[in-house]
Amino acid sequence: MSLWPVILGVAVGSFLLRASFLSLVDPARVPARVRRVLPFAPAAVLGALLASSLHGPVAEGAAGPGGGLARLGALVLAGLAAWWTESVLVTLLAGMAMLWTLTALT
Amino acid sequence: MSTPRTAFRAGARAILPFLVGVVVFGSVAGSSARDLGLSALQSATLAGLLFAGAAELVTLDLLARGAPLLVVVATALIVNARLALYAAALSPHMTGLSGGQRLGLAAFVTDQPFVLTWRGFATPLPSAARAAYFLGAALPMWITWQAAHLAGFAYGARLPAQLSLDFALPLTFVAVLVPRLRERGPRTAALVAAGLYPVCAGLPLQLGLCAAAGAGVLVSALRGGEPRA
Secondary structure, eight states, X not given: OTHHHHHHHHHHHHHHHHHIIIIISOGXXXXXXXXXXXXXXXXXXXXXXXHHHHHSOSSTTOOOSOXXXXXXXXXXXXXXXXXXXXXXXXXXXXXXXXXXXXXXXO | OOSHHHHHHHHHHHHGGGHHHHHHHHHHHHHHHHHTTOOHHHHHHIIIIIOOXXXXXXXXXXXXXXXXXXXXXXXXXXXXXHHHHHHHHHGGGOTTOOHHHHHHHHTTOOHHHHHHHHHHTTSOOOHHHHHHHHHHHHHHHHHHHHHHHHHHHHHOXXXXXXXXXXXXXXXXXXXXXXXXXXXXHHHHHHHHHHHHHHHHTTSGGGOHHHHHHHHHHHHHHHHOOOOOO
């Protein structure tokens, strides 16, 4: 099986991405314009990831029951919990409780 | 939390709630690796060196469909392209570290420790404490991922599907993102990216995520607003 080239390819490639601006390339050489927008990148990636979790699970094959509507409802409640409490744990509990409730009802 | 030791502890405390999702995701990835016929060493290499759940699941999915080597590697690296953004955002904060230390730190760059550190940097910390905070969050995360991945490989994901525990992952994204939406820049970036994702989802090579996120960054940059470095 030719699995090793793929495994090493993705692993080494990902390490180079991680190391890029941390140690291989001087961040001072990153253009100022790029540096200015970088703080927005995590928010954008998280927003897209969230949309993709409604569109289809990131973890393909890990999808349990609970259709898109139950997931949307759970995300909305979790969002309110996150806004008010700023606590990861409360957000997790609120979202899971909502998902289970909506799944049981539908 | 000004000394490295207290910063490390603060990072470790902050990552704790995230580990629930890591356990679930890691065991799913481990059992998927086994289903595909990877050896224990191959599975452990993915867990330890790749150390990126979404990219790993994409890799395994494409391998299972018999995609050619170059397509698999390229797609996984596109999914992981955000890690370069994280590295660039972390870099100015990791001053006073040797080249070797920065290289070592790089191995642990991944979503949750980064977003935590990103949030933590809202309050100024001395640079030594920043690296310690990041490592305090990243190290427990790495160890948990290895353990969950191994357990998933050995026992399969025995967690009942009825619980939908995979949903813990997007919930952790909500927990991190929503408090940041009070600021205009991140809010624009997140809303544009989320709104565009359904349009971009059809793009080939899993480019949808990158395209939507890129558009979000672009629009928020054009609108201006005060970024927080």
